[in-house]
Amino acid sequence: MTEAAVRLVSVTKDFGAVRAVDGVDLSLAGGEFFSLLGPSGSGKTTLLRLVAGFERPTTGRVELSGREVTALPPHRRDVRTVFQDYALFPHMSVEQNVAYALMVRGVRKAERLARAREALATVRLDGFGPRRPAELSGGQRQRVALARALVDRPAVLLLDEPLGALDLSLRRRMQTELKELQRTTGITFLLVTHDQEEALTMSDRVAVVSDGRIEQIGPPVEVYERPATAFVAGFMGTTNLLRGAAARRVVGRPGTFSIRPERIRLADLAEPPAEGERTVTGRVADIVHAGAHTRFTIALPHDDRLTVIRQNLAGLPPSVRPDAEIRLLWDHDDAFPLPS
Incomplete structure (x- = not known):
């Protein structure tokens, strides 16, 4: 692992009278698979949106690879986000969906199609380019969303509960594939999940989030075996x-x-x-x-x-x-x- 790919410094986020994020300090190393784990309403998705630029902190600082990006909009940050619903364009082919961001940036057609096919190969969807999203399974649509996020080679990939809509057996298979994809690409992955098994299975480190604060950070085995608080012990598996x-x-x-x-x-x-x-x-x-x-x-x-x-x-x-x-x-x- 190299320098901090993501760093939050004393970050708070208020929505009116509600404090969704409360003085969070967080650092992700380059090439790390990091998970934010917590129940609904704990603040984990708000933290991801602060990194993506969809929200701006009330106080504090957001850095990417040592550069402050607190005031920068999402399109000027070297991050991409995969959402739970995938947000694929139904009228476009798989190849066109993956290449869309490159087209918006003005990349020449030959280059963007070549890079789209390379990204599809990375997620093991060679030959699926001409199909439409409606012709794919849930797991295949998830891979298309991943390929679209990876096509312009971001420094950080943000995953907002991307496996939540999949059935149990497919979800477990995709957990393995996501971890292998992260190792292959070397990109820093930041996953938001409420699923303890996902965090245990895929993460190099996990942060357990509650009421806008981080209760504990560490390797999954350490957090499971040596919880810092009663909340962590009860949320990280059964106890x-x-x-x-x-x-x-x-x-x-x-x-x-x-x-x-x-x-x-x-x-x-x-x-x-x-x-x-x-x-x-x-x-x-x-x-x-x-x-x-x-x-x-x-x-x-x-x-x-x-x-x-x-x-x-x-x-x-x-x-x-x-x-x-x-x-x-x-x-x-x-x-x-x-x-x-």
């Missing part, structure tokens, strides 16, 4: 949050703790804990089969509950059945402390 008296009863220590459901082991009551393990007993309140894994809700004394996720790799202990009393075990270190 068991234990506070106050519940933490003392279950974890054996005061404070606030996150225990990931996949870290908890189900066992018969007769099985003792190993060295370094914490154990509690409870009742199987619910069992949900979810394909590759099964999710268990375990009712503990004092109305405490724990969620356990178990991969469907082998049989369960005989005692694990509805309403049965069972033992839960996990390593002490898997109860991760959080700020109160």
Whole structure:
């Protein structure tokens, strides 16, 4: 990675009395795949629009490759945006859609068609140039939108939830293809998503956004395994949050703790804990089969509950059945402390 391709310095954005972005500092390295992850209304899309130039910050500074662009309009920034609805022209061919930006810039026809075909080849749509968007699948239209954004070789590609309209299997395939495309082109990608799996699958780093502020930035594994706040722990996947008296009863220590459901082991009551393990007993309140894994809700004394996720790799202990009393075990270190 090279110098900062994108840099936000003390950026705020107000819409009337509403502060959508609240004092954000952010730096993306050149050639990085970076994701802004957060729920609807968290400010992540506003951050992307500030980088694109569709919005201007109330205070603060936006830089691209070391150059301040805060006051520049979108067409004067070396960035391109792919939107969720793709925004393809239905009356144009695929090739014409991809070449449109070059035509507006006055690039000669032969050159723009050659570059459009090169961009289509990059997204594995060789030979699709004469077709119209209506003749393509959802995944193919998404690739055309990517090719159109890549045709003039921007320094930064902005992706505003581009996979949201795709079905699950296609979305997962496109996640892999997007990551491979980013590695091949070396372009800095900034993805906005509310999907934790997308952020975990594709990102070099991820920023979790809440109420216009960045809660945590880091590699996906670090953010997942070592969340900085209870919000991050709860939003970045599924977790068991234990506070106050519940933490003392279950974890054996005061404070606030996150225990990931996949870290908890189900066992018969007769099985003792190993060295370094914490154990509690409870009742199987619910069992949900979810394909590759099964999710268990375990009712503990004092109305405490724990969620356990178990991969469907082998049989369960005989005692694990509805309403049965069972033992839960996990390593002490898997109860991760959080700020109160």
